[in-house]
Amino acid sequence: MRVVRAFIVAVAVAVLAESCGGSGGGSSSPPPSTPTTPTSPANPCAGIGVSASAAEAPIATSESSKRRGPAFDRDPRWGVLEALWTHAAGQGRARDVPRAFTDQATAPDVGEVAVVLDEGDVILPANAFDLKGKGLTFVRNAAGGFDVRSGDATFQADLGTRLSLGDDDAANVPLAFTASYFGQSYASAFVNSDGNVTFGEADTASTERDVARFLAGAPRVAPAFADLDPSSGGAVFANAKADTFTVTWCNVPGFDDPQQLTAQMTLARDGTITVRIADTTTRTDVILGVSPGRTSVFEPADLSQASSATIAGGAGAVGERFAAAEDVDLVTLARKFYQTHPDTYDQLLVWSDRRLITDAFAYEITVANEIRGIGVDLYDSSRTFGSAGRLRSVVMMDSATKYRRARRRRRCLAGTTPIGASSWTPTRPSWKGMTSRISEAGSSARSVP
Numbered sequence: 025m026r027v028v029r030a031f032i033v034a035v036a037v038a039v040l041a042e043s044c045g046g047s048g049g050g051s052s053s054p055p056p057s058t059p060t061t062p063t064s065p066a067n068p069c070a071g072i073g074v075s076a077s078a079a080e081a082p083i084a085t086s087e088s089s090k091r092r093g094p095a096f097d098r099d100p101r102w103g104v105l106e107a108l109w110t111h112a113a114g115q116g117r118a119r120d121v122p123r124a125f126t127d128q129a130t131a132p133d134v135g136e137v138a139v140v141l142d143e144g145d146v147i148l149p150a151n152a153f154d155l156k157g158k159g160l161t162f163v164r165n166a167a168g169g170f171d172v173r174s175g176d177a178t179f180q181a182d183l184g185t186r187l188s189l190g191d192d193d194a195a196n197v198p199l200a201f202t203a204s205y206f207g208q209s210y211a212s213a214f215v216n217s218d219g220n221v222t223f224g225e226a227d228t229a230s231t232e233r234d235v236a237r238f239l240a241g242a243p244r245v246a247p248a249f250a251d252l253d254p255s256s257g258g259a260v261f262a263n264a265k266a267d268t269f270t271v272t273w274c275n276v277p278g279f280d281d282p283q284q285l286t287a288q289m290t291l292a293r294d295g296t297i298t299v300r301i302a303d304t305t306t307r308t309d310v311i312l313g314v315s316p317g318r319t320s321v322f323e324p325a326d327l328s329q330a331s332s333a334t335i336a337g338g339a340g341a342v343g344e345r346f347a348a349a350e351d352v353d354l355v356t357l358a359r360k361f362y363q364t365h366p367d368t369y370d371q372l373l374v375w376s377d378r379r380l381i382t383d384a385f386a387y388e389i390t391v392a393n394e395i396r397g398i399g400v401d402l403y404d405s406s407r408t409f410g411s412a413g414r415l416r417s418v419v420m421m422d423s424a425t426k427y428r429r430a431r432r433r434r435r436c437l438a439g440t441t442p443i444g445a446s447s448w449t450p451t452r453p454s455w456k457g458m459t460s461r462i463s464e465a466g467s468s469a470r471s472v473p
């Protein structure tokens with residue numbers, strides 16, 4: 025019987041405290057005030073108020089069916105896709121952050137805690153939604169996927185029929201032509217309340233609207249995949265014409281969130297897709313792109329670059345995730361760990377010296393899956409994380425300080441032991457000592473000119 029081994033990794037992010045907005049839990053700023061009317065007279069959503077009319081009241085969703093607040097853990101299935109997307113997007117995105125003046129090889133371990141320094145490559149800055157008031161065109165390419173070009177940002181004036189959609193809802197709309205999408209033909213499309221259209225099946229889940237769901241879920245066109253709630257205001261329209269199919273989300277707010285989205289998607293008979301985002305949109309966290317579904321092939325892109333050159337999307341999904349908060353590149357973190365440590369661990373447990381997680385208490389990324397019958401393919405991404413094949417998972421525990429406070433509420437943590445931790449017994453330093461030493465290690469590693 026093989027003994028499972030785990031190792032603690034602490035991320036010293038104090039080096040970026042000033043540039044990333046201090047030592048708080050993230051860099052998000054308060055959302056701008058919601059405008060009452062669009063600024064562009066060409067926007068057909070100008071007459072759509074934020075309150076649903078009584079005659080067209082959307083279907084309400086049971087309060088008990090909607091999860092509120094952060095989960096203890098994200099859905100671990102296909103979480104590795106989230107980590108790989110974050111890493112690829114971070115590598116391809118220019119980040120105007122300072123570099124530390126210390127090599128990782130000089131980072132000191134603190135007892136049995138390895139300290140990994142963030143040199144502008146582990147903690148990724150917020151990615152602002154910079155496509156408001158713009159249009160994008162997705163055109164089919166020779167590989168079977170889509171390339172992205174700049175498109176017409178003018179909304180089509182004829183919105184069509186208003187759909188009665190509630191929170192986490194969908195409507196199956198027949199098309200006036202047979203649509204070809206990633207090599208498959210469809211006679212209808214599901215318009216989902218959460219800013220996207222799927223083919224073959226609806227998507228009404230209340231789980232996170234994340235990259236893993238965007239890639240592994242149904243075939244999808246996502247003008248703005250986000251947690252939206254038409255039952256709270258705005259409206260969703262569909263217009264199935266002989267040569268085009270257009271869906272418009274007009275001033276739709278988020279669930280328990282005043283940030284609004286106004287976006288439009290048009291699918292043409294030849295397979296071309298146009299996405300338009302109104303300049304009145306205040307939504308900050310969305311995924312915009314196209315996906316064939318059930319895929320691990322993707323191209324994260326800076327879609328704003330489509331204004332100057334065509335973006336090659338390859339054969340799989342292509343798009344961009346926008347977020348108002350920072351993110352953690354666990355792939356780069358693991359690779360830096362293996363620069364100075366042996367590949368003898370099944371699991372890496374990661375703490376940071378400040379809070380970075382906003383949508384969960386903690387989460388686990390399954391790096392390699394060897395279990396059949398759970399709805400997930402067998403795979404091994406350990407080498408991408410820098411391991412030679414031993415690593416099985418990475419657990420992001422977030423700031424150690426919140427665990428010190430949580431000791432008084434141990435019953436809340438019952439039954440949440442990370443996989444493999446049963447063979448690992450934490451030793452000194454204590455939570456208090458570890459927290460202070462992580463901060464001291466990050467501070468002493470800095471070299472201020």
